[in-house]
Amino acid sequence: MYEHFTTSAAGSPGQLLGLLLDGTPRTRAELTAQTGLARSTVRARLDALLDLGLVSDRPGGVSTGGRPAGRFAFNARSRAVLAADLGATHATVAVTDLNGAVLARRPLRIAIADGPDAVITCLVETWRELLADVPAVPLAGVGIGLPGPVEHSSGRPNHPPIMPGWDGVDVPERVFAEFGVPVLVDNEVNLMALGEHARSFPDADHMIVVKVATGIGSGFISNGVLHRGAVGAAGDLGHVLAPHGGDTPCHCGNTGCLEAVAGGPAIAAALRAKGIEAHSNADVVALVRSGNLEASHAVRQAGRDIGDVLAGCVSMFNPSLIVIGGALAAAGEMLLAGVRESIYRRSLPLATGNLRIVPSQAGEDAGVLGAAVMVVQHALSPVVVDSQLP
Amino acid sequence: MYEHFTTSAAGSPGQLLGLLLDGTPRTRAELTAQTGLARSTVRARLDALLDLGLVSDRPGGVSTGGRPAGRFAFNARSRAVLAADLGATHATVAVTDLNGAVLARRPLRIAIADGPDAVITCLVETWRELLADVPAVPLAGVGIGLPGPVEHSSGRPNHPPIMPGWDGVDVPERVFAEFGVPVLVDNEVNLMALGEHARSFPDADHMIVVKVATGIGSGFISNGVLHRGAVGAAGDLGHVLAPHGGDTPCHCGNTGCLEAVAGGPAIAAALRAKGIEAHSNADVVALVRSGNLEASHAVRQAGRDIGDVLAGCVSMFNPSLIVIGGALAAAGEMLLAGVRESIYRRSLPLATGNLRIVPSQAGEDAGVLGAAVMVVQHALSPVVVDSQLP
Known part of the structure; x- marks a missing residue:
């Protein structure tokens, strides 16, 4: 009942470093006041962190020319x-x-x-x-x-x-x-x-990041922490039954999986069935960018299918943010428009009132x-x- | 990027209490060793907690008759x-x-x-x-x-x-x-x-608790912590589209919601359509318990519908445990059997390999x-x- 109060040894060098990780340089006096530790303890902890190089007493390496400020800061380049x-x-x-x-x-x-x-x-x-x-x-x-x-x-x-x-x-x-x-x-x-959360959306405590490419997967931040699930299998969006999935066979052995109807290969196959040459995600994206109507239509429909499944996730998670990335996200607004259309049609107003649905910010580096x-x-x-x- | 390291003042009385909340009585020496605090600090912190009554120096109130043990323990009755x-x-x-x-x-x-x-x-x-x-x-x-x-x-x-x-x-x-x-x-x-997790399943870091009654809702524990969502609307299982929901109207304004096809009123209505008197959840449960075949059939089908939606949640959350409670859970194994049937049919083997699906343990007191x-x-x-x- 109380396990969430378990804590590591209080006032250790690591705990002191935790305070400095916000990037704010602090004086010894400030560190003493903010930790409640004895001054001698703070001095010893800082010496240990300076020895490790994790903390620097010359934040930014810039001398102000006056009396040394005596400030200590996290050293990200160490x-x-x-x-x-x-x-x-x-x-x-x-x-x-x-x-x-x-x-x-x-x-x-x-x-x-x-x-x-x-x-x-x-x-x-x-x-x-x-x-x-x-x-x-x-x-x-x-x-x-x-x-x-x-x-x-x-x-x-x-x-x-x-x-x-x-x-x-x-x-x-x-x-x-x-x-x-x-x-x-x-x-x-x-x-x-993790990357989108840390770099672009640190304040989004509940968010879903969706990757739309050959496969369709997702990562889920709950209470600011990555939710990996019991055996690391969480976020398997691509194998949730799509409402319009029908009998489409999926490589997983089931039928009607989202990935089987809205993944890159499914979109390319749908285009080929209409006589359009499309064999890869890059082909699909290039077609959309060139203004091909059939391709735009197919990508938007994939977005709708993804949105149908995400609507259920919105009801269950109540995220404040959904980020859409992956190779097919490069097709731009067509995909997002389809996703938004389905989610707003299907979810309750309370859950979508403050929901943002945005493209990946970190892009390929996420x-x-x-x-x-x-x-x-x-x-x-x-x-x-x-x-x-x- | 580093906000999860933020910590309250180290070594405070509250932090010391956190250590004692596991229920283990400890001596001053043990507390000093386990916190890294000075002996004088531990003494002052303990005095404060004794004054508040939150800690007792007579764990269990029992004298051993020998030298006082000098152990301190959390006092739950304070x-x-x-x-x-x-x-x-x-x-x-x-x-x-x-x-x-x-x-x-x-x-x-x-x-x-x-x-x-x-x-x-x-x-x-x-x-x-x-x-x-x-x-x-x-x-x-x-x-x-x-x-x-x-x-x-x-x-x-x-x-x-x-x-x-x-x-x-x-x-x-x-x-x-x-x-x-x-x-x-x-x-x-x-x-x-929260209640099921704390009382019966403290080791289940990822679990879903489902309430099946007039409405259908759920609560979700992620990384050991309740997931409330951005505006407290998480867990709204009842308004996820049920794969066999069809055009059934729901009071939320949408159609095909799980609650509209598998909630207590929907089951009772289905039974009345067959000429069986059922007007409440209690009626449905009583019919199942009395061995009424139509009622058992209807409840099992409701379980299947609920399992169809939960299968998507299993793919997304990868929980180790699903707990089924609420008034209709009193119908017993019929409901659970339907839930299990759908989840195992639809989910990937990796996600269900260690998944347990059990009835509520705390029951009405959860x-x-x-x-x-x-x-x-x-x-x-x-x-x-x-x-x-x-």
Whole structure:
């Protein structure tokens, strides 16, 4: 009944750092007043954080020319984070700082179906090349997004449907062997949600991020925290029954799944049935952008189908925000218009009164940004910071 | 990006109490070791908590006859909580201790449509009568569950469809005027979820509690915390489109809502259409219990309809547990069998591999238990405890 009051050791260096993570430089006196700790304790805690480099006594590195201000601030450049966002055929590999600012990035063509050996080797080589281009600082950790369900606690893919050879593989162990720092793994759409939340919508306590591409998935922030579900399978929007899904077969073995009627391949197939050449998400987006009426129509209908299912999610979650991203979101307002149409038609006024439905803000970087956020939230947690002290 | 590290003043009496809320008695030395605070600080904090009565130095009140153990423990009987769970036509009014143990309770017939003046007067009178029967201790607060959406932060009903006269009413202010202690208000199904979680399933981090009665609603625990949604409207399962909802009109203004095809009145109407006398939830339950085949059939079909919608929730939430309660849950296995049938037919194996679907454990007391939990979580939070110190 009371487990939510459990707390780590009060007044540790990690707790002190937690206060500084808002970015505001503070004096010793301010830190003493705000923590209720003894001055001698604050001094010792600050010394430990200065030794780790996580806190700097020269915020911004700028001297005011007068008496030293004696202010202490979080030093986001003291560590680097390795981040990767993997899809079925594409990946984005990046190095960021502790604020999630991208220091170096590279898009890659991969084939997730080549299996973990080939893909992880490729990631490691790319990170090493990117690291050569950024200032040398210690690594805080590695964050990886994968296109399937992941048991977050172990970092192992959990029966991922489009990742042959990856089921149960200890991804963190393999990458740890290369870099010797903590490795965290999660579903890529969960990380998109983390990234959009941290970067663009930190005040949205309840939000859903939808990825519309070859597959359709979602990530869900509840009470400001990512909701991963019991076995990391939450957000599986693509396999909810679409109201107009009918008997359309889905690769999951069911019929009428949203993904089977509104995913990229379904839209392309519908266009081909009308004699229009469309074989990929990029083809569909190009057609819409060129003003092709049939393509615009098909994308808008996909938006309506997605909105039909999201309307149920709006009734259940009551989010304040829905963010639409993924390759097909590049088709622009057509997709969003369809989504909005269905949600507003079907949901109760109370739930939609303050609901915003917007396109992705972080765009292609949402996944790597989320991977970095995941690593930073771990690396800067009080328990982990304290464990690094002598 | 870092707001989840924000913490209240470290090492305060409230934080010390947080450690003791697990029920384990601890010595001063243990508390010093586990908090990292100075011995003098622990002594002062304990004195404050002893003065408030929230901590006792005689756990269980039993002397061992030997040297005093010098152990300190949380004292759940030091405060009383007033709790009420209101439905459209019934209420349960109770007094509990700080562990949510019911000290006195009374079921009432009310009419929520009589409006807040009549209903609140009735509640206050009942609480006063119940308080006369329990040991006199200070009140920690009042918790009230209402049958509609509630803006939890203000305690005001938010456009509740079946509560004429209640929209926007400052319920906490009216009750505070009577007892002078904090008053917290929430949707009754949210409180059922809090109650089931705290009492019976504290380890289920992700669970959905469904109430099947005249209306159909749900409460949702995410990461161990109640998910209320942006305006307190989360969990509105009854107005999600049912796959077989068709054109059935719903009182919300839409068609095909789950509540319109599987709520108690819909089941009773379906039975009447077959010439069977059924006018209330109790009639339906009595018919099922008496072995009436048509009634069993209708309830099982309602379970299937509910399961069809819950299957989408399973894909989205990936809960480890679904709890089915409410007046119609008294019909027993027929309802659950229908729910299970649909969920297992429609959901992906990964999401249902460890999913349990069980009847309510707290039964009729789930709501008042949840109301008490809500008050206790507030009253014993470090910030509130610290505010009571001189």
